Amino acid sequence: MIFAILLFLCFFSQAEALPVIVKNDGIWMVDIENLAKSEGLTTSWQPIERHFKAEGKNFNCSFVVGFPYIFASGKAIKLSTPTIFADDTIWVPATETMEIFSEAFSKNYSLDSAKRILLSQPISKDSEQKNQAPTCIKPAQTDLPIHKSGSEAAGSREVKNIVIDPGHGGKDPGAIGKISQEKNIALSIAKELKKALTAKGFNVKLTRETDTFIELSERPQIANRWNGDLFISLHCNAVDGPRKNKVEGFRVYVLRDPESEEDKAIARRENKVVTLYGDKDGKDEISPVEWFKIEARLEKYKQSSYMFTESLIKTYEDGKIKKMGSGAGGAGFMVLVGAFMPATLFELGFISNPEEEKYMNSIQGQKDIAKRIANAVSEYHDEIEEYRKTLSH
Ligand SMILES: [Zn+2]
Structure with a gap:
């Protein structure tokens, strides 16, 4: 029997x-x-x-x-x-x-x-x-090859691997300006930023090096696989309507329950690719239930995400593009969901504003933007090192 x-x-x-x-x-x-x-x-x-x-x-x-x-x-x-x-x-x-x-x-x-x-x-x-397993059962697997990125508390290790995510790409152009498309600006600046960060001794990885389409959800996964210490997604902002030429400024975003309708709208625009291509069940907003699920993990990286955001605002705001409002905001950006590390989405400036568009397309502008972001990363790195010193004492 x-x-x-x-x-x-x-x-x-x-x-x-x-x-x-x-x-x-x-x-x-x-x-x-x-x-x-x-x-x-x-x-x-x-x-x-x-x-x-x-x-x-x-x-x-x-x-x-x-x-x-x-x-x-x-x-x-x-x-x-x-x-x-x-x-x-x-x-x-x-x-x-x-x-x-x-x-x-x-x-x-x-x-x-x-x-x-x-x-x-x-x-x-x-x-x-009976104390024996059926012989046909294959032996239990040993521990799964699970990626350990981010399992250490933020700040417990040196900030070394920087993952830069040039927004959009391929069939998804992002926002479209008079003379350019968001996807191209993001890629050019990402490449400049890679050079600037590599020169400072960081390991740098781009989620895309060419004009290709990558799903929003895949981008933080790339960062996780690469064991990133910081994830920066690069974008250009855009508005429509009569004030189109006037609205200007940069804004740094973290994944957070949005406080304003403006921030919500920006997140919806950045998330739109999900609904435009492929996945018909895709959506452009994170539901309250999902926020609840995400919250626990966000808590872990919140402090360091804010630390980097502060450095970025400080180094970027004496440049050509001024900050919009406080310069910082939070909303449900799908591209940040799933990154097990401090992560920000950076709206570099408005592509719908002719002056900012021109600047973000110029070689000199791209180099300056890259230099400023690289300096912010350096500053963040040093702050984390200071913090690590207090831990070891
Ligand atoms: Zn974008």
Whole structure:
């Protein structure tokens, strides 16, 4: 009888891919997609928001990769550790998730004796007592190859790897001025900035080196993979209407619940590419529920993101382009969601303002802008070093 059950399990695990649990950093994680499917739930995956959803008749749940929350039947439940994406699989903390599933489906889930596989029906007492795993089960994976970027508290290591993200590109021109397009200005200045930062000894990586299109959500992922210490997304602002030629100035943004309608509008414009191309479910705003999910992670990088923002405003404002309002703002920029490091979106100036457009297109202007941003990075680097010294004492 036991043998028959084991044979059945062996067959089942190969045919249906039973949900597997693996240990990562000492915590058991379960493959949520297979777990949901084994309960007959319909699953979907939104690559832009990195949002996983499983829906059934009486139960639904969702996760966002990188955040320690599960949303189960309308309730947000905090998890002990964030969900992760590795080996093309979404892993969520097993213990808590299994409790939620157990309640939802009135089932006692069991692991096989080696705690490798979760069975969606109670297994017989006999096989529970048996102390060996079915032989066909492949050994549990060792720790997942999970990227560790940003897992250290901000400020605990030197600011070394700078990721510059030239906004837009390829089929997405960004804002269009009289003589130029945002995507080209962003790329030219990013290249100048790379030169200036490399000369100062930083490691620099651009999310794009050519006129190519990269999804908004992919950009912070590139930064994560590269183990970035700072993420700077470069853009040009734009307005329409009768005051078009008058509106001017730069503004530095961090990912934050927006305080003004103006900042909200800028975020909507920058996020627009999501809805214009490809993904018809894409959206241009972060919902209140998503803000809630993002908040915990933002907290970790908030202080350093603000530190850099302050340096940037200081070094940039004696240049040709003056600051707009306080020079700083916050809104839901999709390009910043998912960066596990201090991150800012920099609206260098208005492409809709003829004078600023001309300046941002001139060689001299681009060099000056790059120099100022590079100086801000240096200053930020030094401030973090000062802070690190106080930690070591
Ligand atoms: Zn832009």
